[in-house]
């Protein structure tokens with residue numbers, strides 16, 4: 276494990292006035308759930324659980340083969356019952372509870388491990404496996420069982436209109452306005468376990484840099500595509516690094 280520190284707030288503490296962060300935004304990606312046993316997207320030859328992303332994560336794929344796409348997400352949803360939040364999810368939940376300030380968790384992940392790790396107010400910009408949406412009446416429903424062509428929308432009672440509440444490629448991510456406001460206001464932006472390949476999330480660090488008032492930290496197993504944009508980088512496993520980072524932030528407050 277290697278730790279790269281450039282302009283770290285820890286160093287700044289030693290040499291200058293202490294900086295206490297009050298508005299923190301944390302962006303998470305698949306890497307934060309890797310230690311829980313959820314597969315990442317780009318660590319398996321470009322395949323996601325043996326499927327090409329374009330075969331299961333586009334509106335065209337759903338139109339072409341709804342049974343394949345539903346069964347793919349049914350399997351991912353069922354897999355959630357077999358995994359547990361890890362030390363990284365729990366550390367972020369602790370930060371949200373104990374920091375006397377605003378801690379926003381924005382995740383690209385569709386699992387529910389942040390919530391089960393104790394976090395609240397998680398913004399799922401790419402949707403949630405534990406929800407489905409009706410294509411007829413647009414209602415979103417909590418959903419923990421399989422969803423098939425025989426599933427009925429609890430609101431409009433039509434058959435076969437439910438789809439995974441997942442943002443597929445070509446669709447607009449959720450919560451973007453609220454996320455933009457949080458990024459504008461933040462004094463610390465932390466990115467955890469994301470490869471920086473998918474926009475708009477990959478552009479958040481630049482959005483924050485443009486405000487000129489926030490420190491930025493990347494926590495990742497390996498440098499991401501946008502690693503050089505971060506003021507500070509901590510390289511290693513999120514489950515090992517985040518509990519310490521959270522403790523440092525709480526000690527400052």
Ligand code: OAD
Pocket residue numbers: 303304305306307309310315316317318328332383384401442443444467468469470471472473494495496497498499511512513514
């Ligand atoms: P990726 O699979 O692209 O990247 C995961 C990142 O996590 C990589 O940079 C790994 O090095 C890192 N990583 C792996 N294990 C780690 C660990 N234990 N601790 C810390 N880092 C670790 O996943 P995302 O960046 O989240 O979108 O992918 C972004 C989006 O692309 C996904 O939300 C999904 C996908 O296509 C949609 O489905 C719309």
